[in-house]
Amino acid sequence: MTHPGCSRPWGLDGLTSIFTYQGLMEKAIKKLKYNFISDLAEDLVELFLSFCGEDKFFGHFCQRGEVYFLPVPLHPRRKRWRGFNQAELLGEMIASNLGLTYSPDLLIRTKNTKPQTKLDEEERRKNIRGAFSLDKNSKFDIRNSKFILFDDVWTTGSTLRECGQVLKRAGAKEVWGLTLAR
Secondary structure, eight states: OOOTTTOOTTSOSEEEEEEOSSHHHHHHHHHHHHSOOTTHHHHHHHHHHHHHOIIIIIHHHHTTSOEEEEEOOOOHHHHHHHSSOHHHHHHHHHHHHHTOEEOTTSEEEOSOOOOSTTOOHHHHHHHHTTOEEEOTTOOOOOTTOEEEEEEEEOSSSHHHHHHHHHHHHTTOSEEEEEEEEO
């Protein structure tokens, strides 16, 4: 959870990262994203679930009502280039295994940003600012809803914070971040 003194009206309510982004986990995520080895997704999800199944994190959180599981979206151009969105691929399997409502089309990426990997924290924040919005075609009523935003890696948090801010400004009650690694 976010410490009350650090809490911001449009900020995430908390973050859970399951693994440290180093060693085999770093290699696996990079192979998934940059070598397009999508078969790794099933193994990553299996490992993920063995460390944070329903009883460990989601059970307590999800008992408090309906929770929507949203992957961080890629810009359509980058998704076409890669052939898939790793957050969607992993997120759909995780949500399915945990019985959570999967909502991949609620948030959209409207700005084709530079890849964040070689940017420092301030550059990342500027690069991602204004990159997300709600899908105007969605009839989903966000007000008072709870969300888990999912991405593969938390580095500086710029991406998840930006997505969370869009949801909170639209009236979301709670927005939690979840990543495979940090």
